[in-house]
């Protein structure tokens with residue numbers, strides 16, 4: 001699977017893939033998932049990565065066919081994200097997005113109760 005396009009939109013990075021799927025990740029999620037030496041050391045000490053509330057991705061530089069190096073607005077620019085890792089993160093983020101779908105559930109229960117009444 002190869003990426004077709006990278007889009008930086010406010011505090012998100014979107015990756016379009018050759019199969020037509022799009023992965024959309026927030027800067028905060030990407031920053032927390034950074035696997036550079038510094039961040040791995042933090043994780044090994046079980047210290048959470050500090051993420052600024054208005055964190056943005058300033059730049060995304062492709063690293064050959066391997067992945068992309070991201071520069072964050074907090075000055076962190078060491079993280080290189082291999083393409084398969086980005087797809088993995090995208091799937092995890094999508095699963096998280098869909099779980100707290102309170103509005104959908106409310107509508108479901110509302111329609112089912114009106115049908116019962």
Ligand SMILES: [Zn+2]
Nearest residue numbers: 034036039079
């Ligand atoms: Zn890092």
